[in-house]
Amino acid sequence: MKTLSISALLLAGLCILGPARAQDAPKPDAKRLEEVTKAMWPKTPEGWEKRISYDETQAVCSQFRNDLPQAEFDKVRARELATIKLPADGKVMGDWKAGQRFANDGRGGTFTDRPMTNGANCYACHQMDRFELSYGTLGPSLVNYGKDRKYAAEEAKAAYAKIYNSMAVMPCSTMPRFGYHGFLTEQQMKDLTAFLFDPESPVNK
Amino acid sequence: MRVFMALAMSITLGAGLARAQQPVDTEKELEKYRQMMSDPMSNPGFLNVDRGEVLWAQKRGSKNASLEACDLGEGPGKLEGAFAKLPRFFADTGKVMDLEQRLAHCMETQQGLDMADIIRRRFGAPGRTSDMEDLVAFIANKSSGMKYSAPLAHPKEKEAFAIGQELFFRRSDFMDFSCATCHAEEGKRIRLQGLPQLNKAGKDAQATMGSWPTYRVSQSQTRTMQHRLWDCYRQMRSPEPVYLSEGLTALTLYLVKQAEGGEIQVPSIKR
Numbered sequence: 001m002k003t004l005s006i007s008a009l010l011l012a013g014l015c016i017l018g019p020a021r022a023q024d025a026p027k028p029d030a031k032r033l034e035e036v037t038k039a040m041w042p043k044t045p046e047g048w049e050k051r052i053s054y055d056e057t058q059a060v061c062s063q064f065r066n067d068l069p070q071a072e073f074d075k076v077r078a079r080e081l082a083t084i085k086l087p088a089d090g091k092v093m094g095d096w097k098a099g100q101r102f103a104n105d106g107r108g109g110t111f112t113d114r115p116m117t118n119g120a121n122c123y124a125c126h127q128m129d130r131f132e133l134s135y136g137t138l139g140p141s142l143v144n145y146g147k148d149r150k151y152a153a154e155e156a157k158a159a160y161a162k163i164y165n166s167m168a169v170m171p172c173s174t175m176p177r178f179g180y181h182g183f184l185t186e187q188q189m190k191d192l193t194a195f196l197f198d199p200e201s202p203v204n205k
Numbered sequence: 206m207r208v209f210m211a212l213a214m215s216i217t218l219g220a221g222l223a224r225a226q227q228p229v230d231t232e233k234e235l236e237k238y239r240q241m242m243s244d245p246m247s248n249p250g251f252l253n254v255d256r257g258e259v260l261w262a263q264k265r266g267s268k269n270a271s272l273e274a275c276d277l278g279e280g281p282g283k284l285e286g287a288f289a290k291l292p293r294f295f296a297d298t299g300k301v302m303d304l305e306q307r308l309a310h311c312m313e314t315q316q317g318l319d320m321a322d323i324i325r326r327r328f329g330a331p332g333r334t335s336d337m338e339d340l341v342a343f344i345a346n347k348s349s350g351m352k353y354s355a356p357l358a359h360p361k362e363k364e365a366f367a368i369g370q371e372l373f374f375r376r377s378d379f380m381d382f383s384c385a386t387c388h389a390e391e392g393k394r395i396r397l398q399g400l401p402q403l404n405k406a407g408k409d410a411q412a413t414m415g416s417w418p419t420y421r422v423s424q425s426q427t428r429t430m431q432h433r434l435w436d437c438y439r440q441m442r443s444p445e446p447v448y449l450s451e452g453l454t455a456l457t458l459y460l461v462k463q464a465e466g467g468e469i470q471v472p473s474i475k476r
Contacts, residue, residue: 028367036368037375040452045444051379052444058376062383065374106396109379109442124395136395138387167381176380183379 045111050182057167066172076171083180084164092160092193099195100202102188103128109183118183120192125175128195129202138174146197147204156197163189250342250420250472253427257343260336266316275311277304277344288348289469292458294359301365303454305431308340327448328435329426341418341429345471353414353469355462362458365451369459372452373404382441384456403460411467414460419473427472430457 044052057076060068068076086092105119122128125139149155162169164179178184184192195201261272261284277287278295292303298310312318329335357363376383387395388403401409420427434453438446446453 025363025367025370028364028371032364033368033371036450036452036455037372040446040450041444042447048444051442052377053379054375054377058381061381062371062375065385110439111443111445112439134396136398137393138390138395138400174386176382181379181381 047115051109053181057171061172064172066174068171073171077168080165080168080171080177080180083177084161084168085179086157086160086164087186087190092157092190093197094187094190094192094194096191096194096198096201098188099191099193100129102184102192103195104132117185117188120178120184120188122192129205131202142196142203145203146199146201149197151197151199156193159196160189160193163192248420248472248474249425250418250427250474253339253342253418253420253472254346255343256334257339257341260339261343266312266318268315268317270316272308272311272316272340274315275308277307284344284347286348286351288345289351289353290355292362292365292454292461293355294361299361300451301359301361301454301458303430303457304341304344305337305429306449306454308337308344309449312336324448328428328432331425335426337431338418338427338429342427342472345418345469348469349471351469353411353461353464353467355458355465357462365455365458366462368452369455369457372456373459377443379442382443384437386441387437403463406463406465408467410460410463414464415467415469416471416473416475418471419475421475423476430460 041052057080060072060076064072102120103122106121106124107113108116108118122142123132123135125136127135127137127141127143128145130143145159146156162175163184165177166173166175167177176183179186179189196203198204264271273282275281276295276297277284278290278293279285279287288304291307292301294301295307295310300306302310309320309323312323313320323336326333326335327337329338355362355366357366373384373388376386385404387393387400390400391402391409393400401413403410403413414430417433418427418429431448431453434456435446435448438444
């Protein structure tokens with residue numbers, strides 16, 4: 001929690017006094033947990049070295065169930081912000097049509113997929129083009145995203161950064177850090193930014 | 206069976222037409238479909254139950270023994286209600302085990318079966334039946350109409366629960382996902398797929414856990430919880446978790462605890 005009001009503190013107190021919640025189970029012994037986790041994935045599959053991560057940010061988000069105390073929140077934001085690489089040519093806008101395709105594509109990256117260009121699958125969590133009805137609700141609607149921001153260049157740059165590393169804006173966000181992990185390429189992220197910010201994109205129609 | 210195939214087809218094709226459909230209608234269609242398909246006469250999952258019954262009694266393996274002396278927690282050979290209390294602690298192994306781990310233990314120690322073969326066939330595919338899926342369907346069905354209970358009386362059960370909870374929230378790998386990413390809020394969906402909330406006790410967890418094992422129409426196979434978790438880790442872009450590993454059992458115990466009091470009706474049938 002960032003700033004806890006007195007009433008929130010009271011409520012939290014009441015929950016603890018209420019019926020025992022499964023959530024409140026004590027943490028397991030750290031060494032046992034590591035042993036069990038290791039036994040689930042005893043060896044790194046070939047080619048997976050870079051994709052298997054349990055970095056500091058993931059650890060702290062897991063530990064605090066994604067609800068960080070202020071000091072941790074600031075630390076994560078600063079750390080994640082430092083990872084963002086904007087395109088060298090300074091251009092964040094690619095081809096919105098390609099972006100539309102990636103936003104819809106959920107293939108790639110699983111242990112049953114062969115190596116391929118990963119889809120971004122933004123629709124898994126976001127509404128984007130209002131005529132595409134197969135969208136998820138884990139993230140906010142992005143309908144009219146560019147239009148609502150008056151197609152401002154600074155806003156497009158911020159969206160590129162958001163896609164690159166969602167946690168630089170919102171530590172422990174549900175949204176994957178697509179650029180940080182190298183899940184999407186620079187070109188894909190440009191195309192997705194254009195999908196959000198091109199006036200011709202169906203997102204803004 | 207023909208009606209069943211036609212329905213399966215229309216559901217699959219329906220998914221491609223999502224652009225033109227209202228999400229609400231899709232949900233209604235699925236509900237109608239779910240009701241029809243919980244009928245044992247048209248649910249292919251009951252073929253697994255029948256095969257499992259044969260496998261249970263059949264003398265096999267290097268010890269030419271059946272599984273009838275296998276103790277699933279309620280005493281040797283006692284099947285009624287055994288599934289409803291799993292995973293649980295077993296004194297003879299000193300471990301908390303789920304149904305599949307316990308079956309594997311009995312197959313190995315009492316029957317002397319070739320475990321490499323059992324594990325190779327852990328997930329059924331066209332032309333390849335799975336002894337595990339058959340036995341789990343048969344044994345879990347003997348708890349139909351009963352309610353899950355997970356008292357966590359033994360310290361090892363408490364420990365397994367705590368580990369399961371940590372794994373549920375453990376964010377990792379390429380996509381920063383944890384189980385909580387998709388299963389810790391009420392009423393969310395990914396694309397059009399509804400996501401049950403599984404981090405708290407209640408109706409979502411009860412309805413979910415009370416319906417596994419299930420016949421998956423999309424895969425034409427009866428699947429167990431081990432397979433469900435394998436598939437969720439796949440979607441999370443994690444490497445393949447080891448079948449029958451302790452962590453998967455810990456996660457299952459965590460989920461069963463949230464589903465405590467929920468009624469078991471299995472094998473069910475799902476998308």
